[in-house]
Structure formats: C-alpha cells, structure tokens
Amino acid sequence: MSTRVKLRSQGWFGLKDRDGFAHRSWMKNQGYPHDLFDGRPVIGICNTWSELTPCNGHFRDIAEWVKRGVWEQGGFPLEFPVMSLGETNLRPTAMLFRNLASMDVEESIRGNPIDGVVLLMGCDKTTPSLLMGAASCDLPAIGVSGGPMLNGRYKDRELGSGTGVWQMSEDVRAGKMPIEEFFAAEAGAARSKGHCMTMGTASTMACMVEALGMALPGNAAIPAVDARRYTLAQLTGRRIVQMVREDLRMSQILKRRNFENAIRALAAVGGSTNAVIHLIALAGRIGVPLALDDFDKIGSHVSNVVDIQPSGKHLMEDFYYAGGLPVVLRQLADKGILDTSALTVNGRTMGENIADAECWNREVIHAYEHPFKAHAGIAVLHGNLCPDGAVIKPSAASPNLMVHRGRAVVFETIEEFHSRIDDEKLDIDENCVMVLKNCGPRGYPGMAEVGNMPLPPKVLKKGITDMVRISDARMSGTAYGTVVLHVAPEAAAGGPLALVQSGDMIALDVPARKIHLEVDDAALAKRRASWKAPAAPARGYYRLYHDHVLQANQGADLDFLVGGSGAPIPRESH
Ligand code: FES
Numbered sequence: 397m398s399t400r401v402k403l404r405s406q407g408w409f410g411l412k413d414r415d416g417f418a419h420r421s422w423m424k425n426q427g428y429p430h431d432l433f434d435g436r437p438v439i440g441i442c443n444t445w446s447e448l449t450p451c452n453g454h455f456r457d458i459a460e461w462v463k464r465g466v467w468e469q470g471g472f473p474l475e476f477p478v479m480s481l482g483e484t485n486l487r488p489t490a491m492l493f494r495n496l497a498s499m500d501v502e503e504s505i506r507g508n509p510i511d512g513v514v515l516l517m518g519c520d521k522t523t524p525s526l527l528m529g530a531a532s533c534d535l536p537a538i539g540v541s542g543g544p545m546l547n548g549r550y551k552d553r554e555l556g557s558g559t560g561v562w563q564m565s566e567d568v569r570a571g572k573m574p575i576e577e578f579f580a581a582e583a584g585a586a587r588s589k590g591h592c593m594t595m596g597t598a599s600t601m602a603c604m605v606e607a608l609g610m611a612l613p614g615n616a617a618i619p620a621v622d623a624r625r626y627t628l629a630q631l632t633g634r635r636i637v638q639m640v641r642e643d644l645r646m647s648q649i650l651k652r653r654n655f656e657n658a659i660r661a662l663a664a665v666g667g668s669t670n671a672v673i674h675l676i677a678l679a680g681r682i683g684v685p686l687a688l689d690d691f692d693k694i695g696s697h698v699s700n701v702v703d704i705q706p707s708g709k710h711l712m713e714d715f716y717y718a719g720g721l722p723v724v725l726r727q728l729a730d731k732g733i734l735d736t737s738a739l740t741v742n743g744r745t746m747g748e749n750i751a752d753a754e755c756w757n758r759e760v761i762h763a764y765e766h767p768f769k770a771h772a773g774i775a776v777l778h779g780n781l782c783p784d785g786a787v788i789k790p791s792a793a794s795p796n797l798m799v800h801r802g803r804a805v806v807f808e809t810i811e812e813f814h815s816r817i818d819d820e821k822l823d824i825d826e827n828c829v830m831v832l833k834n835c836g837p838r839g840y841p842g843m844a845e846v847g848n849m850p851l852p853p854k855v856l857k858k859g860i861t862d863m864v865r866i867s868d869a870r871m872s873g874t875a876y877g878t879v880v881l882h883v884a885p886e887a888a889a890g891g892p893l894a895l896v897q898s899g900d901m902i903a904l905d906v907p908a909r910k911i912h913l914e915v916d917d918a919a920l921a922k923r924r925a926s927w928k929a930p931a932a933p934a935r936g937y938y939r940l941y942h943d944h945v946l947q948a949n950q951g952a953d954l955d956f957l958v959g960g961s962g963a964p965i966p967r968e969s970h
Pocket of ligand 1: 451482483484518519520557591592596598
C-alpha cells in the first residue's frame, strides 16, 4: 500500500551518500536486511520498561507483540527506551520527572528516523509523559497500556492496589492489625504483572487514553496477563503502519471534543484527580485550550457509574469482565453527553467504536439511570485560599464533610507532619481542618502524593476515618477522603496557603464550590510581609524544574515545553 507522504525516515535511510551508509550500515549490525530501508514506514516503539518500574516490567513482551503487527503490515519496528517513572520507588516523587521524561520522549522521536510511534504506557506518570512528548512532535502515534494486575487477594479478602494499603496501614496504626500480617499481605496485593488494579492514576490514565481516542477500543481494562492484552498490542502494531500511510497525526485526533469526552469519562469512572493535571498539560502540548474550570463545567454533573475502588468495592479485572470503558462511554453517548463524532486512532469515530458495547455485570458498571454515585466529577473550588483554584473528588469524599467549618491545624512540611501527627498531645480533633504546605510543584519539588494525610491516632481510635484535609499536594488516585488538593498558587510560590496559621478558621462548601480562610485581608497582608520563599534547589534538573514549572491549574508543565515543534528532520550529525 502506498503512503500519502514522503516518510521522514527516508531522510536517514534513503540517502545514497556517506551519511546514508552510516545510517544503514550500523543498523545492519542487528541483522536487518537491506530491503528494510526501502521507504517502508519505520515505527518507533517507545518503551518505558524498567525493573525499577514494576508496573511496566512486562513491556519487553508487549513490544514483541506490537512488532508482530508492524511486520505484518509491511512496517519496520524499532524499539527504543525512554526514562521510566515508577511510582513506588522513584523519589522524591515520579511527578517531578514527568516533564523530564516527556523531553526524553520528544527528542528521542524527533532526533531519530521514526515515521510513527507506539507508546507503551502503564505506571502513572509513564502515560502522560509519553503522550506529552509525542504530542510536541505530532507524528502519527497510538498508545498501548500495559494493563492492570489481577485483583489482589490476601486470605479471604480482595486487596486493591494502594487503597488496601491505606486501609491496612491505618489498621496497623490503630493497633488492629499485627505487622506480620501487613508484611504477608504485600505479595497478595501485587500477585501478577501489571499496574495498580484500582481506579488509581494508572487505570484512570489508561481510561483517558481510550476516551481521548488515542488507543484502540478496550485498551483501558484488559488485565496485563490476559492474552487479549497481547492481541491488542499486535493490532496496534498493524494500525500504526496504516496511520503513517494515512498521515493521521496526533493533532488530527486530539481536538477539544476529545478532551471533553475524556473529562466526562473521568467523572463516569470515578477517576483520579491526577488526570486533571495531566490532561491540562497534554492539551497545552497539542494546542487545545483547556482550563481547570472546564473539569467542573463539563464533568462535575456527570455521574459515576463504575463501582470500583477507591470510590467503590470492585477492581479493574471485574471492570474488564463487565465490558470495560466502551460500556461506560456508550452509556454516556446514549444520554447525549458524549461527542460521538470525535475521531479516534483506528480512523473511526468514538460513536462507531462503542455502538455495540454491552454490559455483562450491572453490579460493576451501573446503568446511567441508577448510577453508583450521582454528579461525581471533579469539583473545582475557589476562594481566598486558592485564587487559582483547587480540586476535590466528591466521589471519594465523605458526604457529611462536604460543608464543613473547622479550626486549622497547620503543618509547614510533610516532615513536620510526620513528626507531630502521632503525638497524643497534638491539639487536634475530628472537627479540625488539617493543612499541609510546601508540597506543590515548586515546594516539594514535584507535587508529591501526600495530600491524603493519615489521620491522628487519637481520632482514628474513636472510629473516625475521615477529616477535611487541604494542601497544595496531589493525592494518589487510589486514595480517598475529604481531601482538597492542588491549591494554587502553592505555598512555595507565595500563594495564600503559605499564610495560614494554626487556629485560623476555614470554611469548606463543596456544593457552592467555595473554600474560605476566615482571616481578613489586613491580617493576611501583615503575615505576607514577613513571609520568605523557601530556598530554591542549587543546581541540576531540580533547579530547572523549580524555575520553570507552572502551577497545578496550568498542568504543572515546564513553561518552555508548552506547545510543540513538530518533527522536522534535524540537520546531519556528522
Ligand atoms: Fe505503578 Fe500504581 S504504582 S500504577
């Protein structure tokens, strides 16, 4: 089949001079025959495999299936590594390196003889970093997620990634679970290849990839070890070759309507607040206007139909067997709240892709008329504490705390929080509002997932499991609670959060989308006069990040990375 455009890989492999010799000859040391350089589409397989990113530990296998599909369609697959961001090991937080990894992806694609790219994504930040980097190149691109782990199991109970850990660690702190049991549960909580199997950030972002139209239908939920995950990878390999021949680029798919669909899907699956930051950053790379308030306007009235942890009780394996994301999207379409005309990577519209989706288990995917939680999308709060906004996930919060007024108990850093929270003398009760500062993009640095601060033991012992918590941090998608996150501007950037003191009264009113620090402007101005910004990191990437990171409401991208540069062929290297 012919290709509509002259392929950029021919700018390397099609040369008949010394440079062409170099580009082809050294590739031939891997055993590739001469005819592979004849002008067929060269497909990069962008791999985030790493043994330090256990959620992506099976990606070399997935890449092999992608390659099968590429070969079948007459393409030439070339796998390449990029920085891999593992949520469980990487410190101080994988989010610090999302933008760095996206630069790696962008420059690896642009600098190499690649005509189209398959993005292998799994653990939380590996999805947005690959999408963002690829978007700034704007070649034909398609995602394959690694798939969730099988449902966790320990003794007689199901264990959800993250969510089960939060619950058990509170039990240990409350003296209800021996530490030996806690250790023993570790292997049961992660008993197969794959990423977190709750609707945490990885599963949420896999849903976003599918809802955006950037992956083949069904991508979000197939378990990592299910043979159908490998079939999907093979079909993806076939499809990317066709996309190159059609010159179907990312910017032709990722329109505003695709992002709006993703926002609705985010609400319908009860997805992670982290998706807010990643979608805004991705939109910025591809030139689609998307604001924090869009999440409230477009998504907050959409109901959550998926009963899955952390909001519910089931897990991703159950979600797949119930029909997965296509069912959810079809239900939204049937209610007229999905743009079915949105184009997707297979060349069909979203409406065409989901027309036949059927639900097999109404306990897991509820009918839209009988939702799991009504009006469950992300709520965006405003007020004098967060002039540029803050978010809360009502589906993971306690209804009785959605309107609440309480005395602030302030922690200047997460270390201070850890050193004081177990102290029986700490002046705190369940009506207080826990406030954590200096955990935003610049302050941590990297905006760590520490916003869901554990409750003080003396409150836990009363059987109370939730309190209002406010911070400029993020929260794991697997976490839950009445937690106000992403306060912008952050404390370290001089936002009003920096000025809160223990004893101040704070009023939260989620239905009215308000959060108010009950301190008058004159008192705040006085406090501001004596406020000092924390010291910036001395050097290296930390310094670059500190000096250029945007606030959470703008996606926390680096300011100079917003937008794209396409993929013109760079000048020769020798
Ligand atoms: Fe990798 Fe949750 S830790 S997806």
